[in-house]
Amino acid sequence: MQLPPPGDPDQNWQQMKTLLDKSMPRGGGKGPGGSFRWWIAGTVVVAVVVGTWFGGKQLLTKDQRNEAVAGTIKTVNNKTAPSVALEDKNSSQQAVPQTNAGNESAQSGKHDPRGAAYASVTETQGANASGSGSNEQTANSNAGNTTVPATEPANNQLTAKHDKAGGHSLTAGNSRSSGNTENSARLLADNNNTSVPSNNSNNNKTTNHRNNIYSQPSNSNSRENNSDNVKSDNAKSGNSNNIKSSNVNNIRSRSGHSNSGNRNNTASGNRNHANAERGSNLPAVKSKREKVNRPGKQASDIINAENEDIKNRYTYTPVISQPSQPSGSGLQESPVTVKVNYTGTTVISPSGVIQREFTYYTQSDLFPDMVQRDKNTARKSSRVSDDEDKTFAFGLSLPLAFPLGDQEALGFNSRGGVNTISDYIPSPHFQYHFNNKTYIQAGLQFSSPQFIRPILLYEHERMSAPNVMEYNSIYARKLYYFNLPISIHHSPLRNFYMGAGLQFSSMMSGIAQVQQIKRFYTPIGPDEYIMSNYYTKFKNDSLSHRFNTNELRLLLDINYYWNRFTVGLQYNQAFNNYVSFQVNPGSPYIFDKNKSLQFYLRYNIWEDKKRNKLSKNQSVLTLK
Amino acid sequence: MSTNATDIELINGCINNNRRAQEHLYKKFYGPMASICLRYTRNHEDAIEVLHNGFLKVFKNIHTYDVSRASLYTWIRTIVINSAIDFVRQRGKFHTNIELEKVEEPAIDADAIQRMSAHEVLQLVQQLSPATQTVFNLYVVEGYNHREIANLLGISEGTSKWHLSEARKQLQKLLQTLQV
Numbered sequence: 001m002q003l004p005p006p007g008d009p010d011q012n013w014q015q016m017k018t019l020l021d022k023s024m025p026r027g028g029g030k031g032p033g034g035s036f037r038w039w040i041a042g043t044v045v046v047a048v049v050v051g052t053w054f055g056g057k058q059l060l061t062k063d064q065r066n067e068a069v070a071g072t073i074k075t076v077n078n079k080t081a082p083s084v085a086l087e088d089k090n091s092s093q094q095a096v097p098q099t100n101a102g103n104e105s106a107q108s109g110k111h112d113p114r115g116a117a118y119a120s121v122t123e124t125q126g127a128n129a130s131g132s133g134s135n136e137q138t139a140n141s142n143a144g145n146t147t148v149p150a151t152e153p154a155n156n157q158l159t160a161k162h163d164k165a166g167g168h169s170l171t172a173g174n175s176r177s178s179g180n181t182e183n184s185a186r187l188l189a190d191n192n193n194t195s196v197p198s199n200n201s202n203n204n205k206t207t208n209h210r211n212n213i214y215s216q217p218s219n220s221n222s223r224e225n226n227s228d229n230v231k232s233d234n235a236k237s238g239n240s241n242n243i244k245s246s247n248v249n250n251i252r253s254r255s256g257h258s259n260s261g262n263r264n265n266t267a268s269g270n271r272n273h274a275n276a277e278r279g280s281n282l283p284a285v286k287s288k289r290e291k292v293n294r295p296g297k298q299a300s301d302i303i304n305a306e307n308e309d310i311k312n313r314y315t316y317t318p319v320i321s322q323p324s325q326p327s328g329s330g331l332q333e334s335p336v337t338v339k340v341n342y343t344g345t346t347v348i349s350p351s352g353v354i355q356r357e358f359t360y361y362t363q364s365d366l367f368p369d370m371v372q373r374d375k376n377t378a379r380k381s382s383r384v385s386d387d388e389d390k391t392f393a394f395g396l397s398l399p400l401a402f403p404l405g406d407q408e409a410l411g412f413n414s415r416g417g418v419n420t421i422s423d424y425i426p427s428p429h430f431q432y433h434f435n436n437k438t439y440i441q442a443g444l445q446f447s448s449p450q451f452i453r454p455i456l457l458y459e460h461e462r463m464s465a466p467n468v469m470e471y472n473s474i475y476a477r478k479l480y481y482f483n484l485p486i487s488i489h490h491s492p493l494r495n496f497y498m499g500a501g502l503q504f505s506s507m508m509s510g511i512a513q514v515q516q517i518k519r520f521y522t523p524i525g526p527d528e529y530i531m532s533n534y535y536t537k538f539k540n541d542s543l544s545h546r547f548n549t550n551e552l553r554l555l556l557d558i559n560y561y562w563n564r565f566t567v568g569l570q571y572n573q574a575f576n577n578y579v580s581f582q583v584n585p586g587s588p589y590i591f592d593k594n595k596s597l598q599f600y601l602r603y604n605i606w607e608d609k610k611r612n613k614l615s616k617n618q619s620v621l622t623l624k
Numbered sequence: 625m626s627t628n629a630t631d632i633e634l635i636n637g638c639i640n641n642n643r644r645a646q647e648h649l650y651k652k653f654y655g656p657m658a659s660i661c662l663r664y665t666r667n668h669e670d671a672i673e674v675l676h677n678g679f680l681k682v683f684k685n686i687h688t689y690d691v692s693r694a695s696l697y698t699w700i701r702t703i704v705i706n707s708a709i710d711f712v713r714q715r716g717k718f719h720t721n722i723e724l725e726k727v728e729e730p731a732i733d734a735d736a737i738q739r740m741s742a743h744e745v746l747q748l749v750q751q752l753s754p755a756t757q758t759v760f761n762l763y764v765v766e767g768y769n770h771r772e773i774a775n776l777l778g779i780s781e782g783t784s785k786w787h788l789s790e791a792r793k794q795l796q797k798l799l800q801t802l803q804v
Binding site for chain 2: 016
């Protein structure tokens with residue numbers, strides 16, 4: 001019975017084309033896998049790009065930026081000095097500048113510590129050039145106790161004067177590359193004097209590493225000499241009125257540590273560079289107390305003294321005192337060999353004025369082999385390098401789903417049985433760690449239970465006898481999905497991760513509740529009897545065709561990682577409805593979206609060997 | 625209607641989601657498939673909806689088509705009929721008050737059918753209830769037996785027989801009304 005076709009084929013093709021454009025957009029490649037292939041590929045690409053971006057941001061951490069200087073310095077210190085001494089020095093150094101800063105502000109009212117520091121540095125050179133061997137400390141005192149506008153001209157004047165006095169300034173300036181810093185010793189000694197352990201000054205931007213370096217290489221003898229030099233130089237130079245009135249007091253009260261204390265007022269990092277420069281001259285300064293009492297001592301004498309004490313140049317004897325103790329109360333001594341030489345770099349003060357130009361050679365410049373060796377050592381104990389963080393992990397997850405909202409839990413397995421152990425089959429996961437804080441994870445859940453609210457799929461009513469209605473109804477009670485989650489995780493806190501991603505879910509089967517009810521209409525009222533009620537599996541049949549089998553879900557995750565174990569919560573929400581149909585033509589449409597909350601326990605069975613190089617107690621994933 | 629080289633090209637084009645190939649395939653099978661859809665529905669709009677659903681399934685699954693198993697026409701026709709069955713199942717229920725073991729065969733004058741045009745017969749069939757219409761089409765036109773119909777529609781054989789009997793009764797009544 002061939003009937004004339006309804007409508008015009010061309011006109012209907014336009015409708016068909018619209019439908020095709022919506023369901024099968026061109027370029028989507030509706031081959032096997034359908035357009036979801038592009039969804040998945042796009043998701044992976046976006047996740048990788050975002051993850052790489054996060055990883056790139058992590059690469060530029062402070063540690064890495066400071067690695068050229070601080071890392072090297074740290075290595076040197078760790079290699080030669082006991083850590084206890086370093087820590088004590090660092091802590092005390094941080095406290096000292098505050099005390100001095102307080103002095104400065106009290107005396108000058110308006111003071112830029114960094115400017116003062118640089119001024120003092122400049123003057124130090126000049127002082128060294130003069131051959132007095134002690135002017136530098138006087139200059140430091142001035143810098144610390146006078147306002148910047150007053151300090152800088154004074155320093156400049158001093159510098160010019162000393163440059164005229166002789167070429168010794170050049171010698172002194174060059175000698176800074178030796179890395180011997182008696183000033184550092186003074187710093188240390190002065191730090192020990194600190195009486196204000198709190199209120200760390202914001203101006204002190206010197207890192208601990210730098211402080212370590214600048215403070216370690218010193219000569220214990222020089223401390224006393226320096227302080228004495230200050231006194232004598234102040235008296236001699238005569239251009240430091242403020243010094244007499246204020247600094248001298250400081251110096252005397254601290255027995256030679258006042259200068260270093262004043263220096264610490266400023267951006268100690270920069271100033272310490274300068275101090276390091278001066279340190280090379282300070283062996284000349286380093287002398288006996290009687291030298292200090294001879295303010296007019298010639299540079300040649302100082303050089304001789306330097307030659308005599310050259311063997312002690314790289315020897316540091318720290319003097320550690322408690323904050324309440326006066327200076328000079330040594331608690332521990334440790335010899336330190338300084339291997340960082342400074343020859344200059346450009347330093348800009350907070351005011352934007354270039355105070356001084358210098359460049360420095362780090363240990364990596366002078367001893368590349370040693371630096372490489374040190375780096376290798378450091379990598380074993382820390383995760384500074386991000387290349388090591390890019391590792392893989394594979395493991396299993398044990399999920400435990402909870403019903404949400406109007407969802408109802410159901411104690412039947414995927415085959416309609418009562419043993420629900422199959423709902424807790426572990427699922428594999430794979431992780432790729434971009435660094436110690438960010439990783440991407442993909443997983444496979446082959447038969448994941450999805451709780452739903454009871455959905456009426458089929459209803460049939462008939463009058464089996466007069467006043468007797470029989471109802472056959474089928475409800476969907478539980479669904480099982482194949483899930484493919486892909487998520488990216490980031491750690492805002494140690495061991496604590498937050499993640500987001502997408503999950504492709506495909507319905508595999510479901511559990512239906514089949515009910516047969518008879519309703520007897522009596523004059524009293526209707527009486528209902530359940531004739532049969534059982535649960536059965538449905539899959540690839542007319543019931544399952546009522547569901548949208550494939551869907552994409554948003555995935556949110558929080559978890560805590562410890563020693564290969566991860567516990568977490570995962571929430572996912574579908575973007576589209578999994579049911580959207582009418583049971584009967586007259587009945588309303590049923591809509592619902594899938595959502596689920598899972599608690600899971602995850603264990604990384606295998607992790608990349610690079611991670612295993614770390615300490616046993618510290619798993620790779622916990623290193624943040 | 626066997627599958628020839630042109631059909632193979634059309635199939636390859638459809639697999640590549642080529643709109644022109646899809647258009648050719650659609651227009652080539654539009655007439656017979658639309659007629660089939662019309663038999664299972666009550667109006668043209670429903671028929672076009674069923675047709676488009678069927679063709680959408682065809683285009684989505686054409687990569688699974690096996691030339692050696694069936695001709696393209698047969699394959700598309702099967703899909704369209706299944707789409708029509710799905711449509712009917714979604715729209716209505718297969719109410720069965722009586723499940724018959726034997727089909728009551730009301731006598732329909734064969735001459736009366738022959739005196740009617742195809743369009744008039746179609747109008748009569750379309751006046752049947754959707755479930756009855758579907759069973760009638762499957763049994764009388766497509767040649768399925770009651771067991772196959774029961775499997776296709778998810779009903780019992782008795783229900784299928786009842787629907788067929790009901791279709792004949794209604795047609796007989798309609799023919800008497802038309803005084804054909």
